[in-house]
Amino acid sequence: MKKIRNNITILLLAALVISLTSCEKDTPQYLPYEGYTYAELNTNGGDWVPVLQSSGDAIDIAAPMATNSQEYLNEIQELKEAMSTMTSNQRKAIKYWTNNPAIRWNEIALELIAKYNLIPGPNADGTYTLPNPSNPEGPPAFPFAHPPYASRALAYMSVAQFDGLISAWHYKYEYNRPAPFQLDETIDYAYEENNLPSYPSDGAVVARASRNILSAMFPLEVEYLQKMEEEHLESLLLSGGNVMSDITAGLEIGDAVSETALTRASNDGMKNAQTPKAVSDSIKQAAYDRFGWAWDNLEIPVRPVGLTPLFSQVTMWSIDDVESVRPIPPPQLDSQEFLDDVELLKDHAKNMTDEKRRIANFWQDGLGTYTPPGHWNRIANEFMVEYKLNPLQTTRTLAYMNMAIMDAGISCWDAKYYYHYPRPIQLIEGFETIAGTPNFPSYTSGHSVFSAAASEVLSYVFPNEAATVRAWAEEAAISRVYGGIHWSFDATVGTDQGREVAQYTIDRAKADGADE
The missing domain is CATH 1.10.606.20 (Vanadium-containing Chloroperoxidase; domain 2)
Known part of the structure; x- marks a missing residue:
């Protein structure tokens, strides 16, 4: 536990630097961890009760194509061709995102909170102007990410991720489609191997839900968040863990669950x-x-x-x-x-x-x-x-x-x-x-x-x-x-x-x- 406390101390000391440089670097780096073998897979996770979605009703997506279909084999071939021409930056991104990217999106949220946790100062005449979501550029810029605002942004993002992954787990074990590296031994998986079915991509669910929630909470960061999502989705493919149809299905779930979460947020009273x-x-x-x-x-x-x-x-x-x-x-x-x-x-x-x-x-x-x-x-x-x-x-x-x-x-x-x-x-x-x-x-x-x-x-x-x-x-x-x-x-x-x-x-x- 001393190691954890020491790591946290270092991160806190760096918080001011992070707030000044956030969103201007390609891949923010916090916890020094890489992909790992999960302690367990929770094969019954699709039966867990979600927070916002109707219990027992997974978000609707189409059944995956068979792994012996020509369409799927074409996806495998496209994946292998893309992996064969990877750049050093793409390899760096794969290492950064890991096979548990919800933590990385959480870090991105913390980065944005730190950047926008700046109390609006007085005007020249001594009056104050409050941040306005209808004019996010301000001045002052919206939002002021004070503790209540931060707690709400983190809650909505995490709930959307969780509800989305319950649906993802439901389909993973309904269809049990193996990951590309499990079907083709010539594909070198970037992380520690896990026997988690690949359809739909859990990483894509997390990426899309996170991007959508954070874009609503931090409207001036829409382009940055889109860039991070694109990098994350590319990494899912180039890691050898997903084909494009896995990712597309995950994005559908991420869009649906974030829409539910943002509908709640629009009516939760925070605007007052x-x-x-x-x-x-x-x-x-x-x-x-x-x-x-x-x-x-x-x-x-x-x-x-x-x-x-x-x-x-x-x-x-x-x-x-x-x-x-x-x-x-x-x-x-x-x-x-x-x-x-x-x-x-x-x-x-x-x-x-x-x-x-x-x-x-x-x-x-x-x-x-x-x-x-x-x-x-x-x-x-x-x-x-x-x-x-x-x-x-x-x-x-x-x-x-x-x-x-x-x-x-x-x-x-x-x-x-x-x-x-x-x-x-x-x-x-x-x-x-x-x-x-x-x-x-x-x-x-x-x-x-x-x-x-x-x-x-x-x-x-x-x-x-x-x-x-x-x-x-x-x-x-x-x-x-x-x-x-x-x-x-x-x-x-x-x-x-x-x-x-x-x-x-x-x-x-x-x-x-x-x-x-």
Whole structure:
């Protein structure tokens, strides 16, 4: 596990460089892994329950041509001719994409999140202009890939990948068409051999679903994403693992499943999450009337509206009513619990150690990075490679983890704007943070909620790593206290909140058939 932690540290240190150079290089390189033999194939994967598609109804595609048909033999010949003239760049691309490319598309998503995780600055007159999806070039450019936005983009992409691969697995084992390298011994397969049927191409499903979802989420990157898809599809062919009809069928599934996902996204309420000032002011006043306190934005010039006050009303994946998971109220401002926390934060600030500062910086995940949800995706990617998950298992892990992270974020934002609790910098005279101050209320801690939810799903998928990932989640939570950004109860209650929310997702996962 030290190796994983060290890799993550290196990747985080490189995040700012990634954000400045993303989408300008040919093949982004993150995890140093190549194709591997899957630990298992999950031959019953086509029977698993999808998230968005109708259960038991695979996306319709035509039956494949017989392997002894002239048409298929022509495809094999075309494949062999293409492989015989491969360039060094094509070989490099094959090595990059591997036989579990969902991880590579996840990395591309993280790259885009880091690139667009830049808060819009003030205009010359002190006013602010928000990113506008109808005018993505701006200025400012759309989107601002803050943590709620990142969690949503990752969830939709992962769910589309997972649902698509359930359909792909259904047809793989219905038709059992062998891969080209299994039918023709003169074809040299680029990766470790797996006995996974090739029709339809699981890689093509992932490529098309990922490209479609990310193009909607990051409209200025459409050309880049098309280029990456084209490179990926070519690699599927040149690897010796697919013929063109495998790929075409996979693209049909990818288009169908991403259409379903994007239809949901268009109606999930995210377009209303960033409110006008009047609505934001009314939310603040309602909290003040309830509790006698309210969070104030201390930026200069003051940003008129906090970050996505109505993210709490975005449709959740596994919970019907966000209020059902709303945490207990934070301490009254004259309570002993609150006064004790004031002293605790003062003590941390006065006695800041190298270790506390390291923890605060490691889990910072601020502007120009792939955010806390992205951080946990990076951790998940490391585990999935280590445990040699197949593409279906990979997308299942990412789908449930990102669903839980997004639901946790929605729940967290409900608490933030319902309680509207002030941050330490607002209530402790002369107090300074070591990591800036986010543009939204304090209670509960987003880092804590996101991290706890992610760690619970990873504990379910990788039970041998449960103690490790839960400890990391608690470290992520306390990092915000060390940084002076949050009260300690923001972190502890937020951790409990994230775990509670994640359990709804885990219960759903346990019922999808994968554990049978």
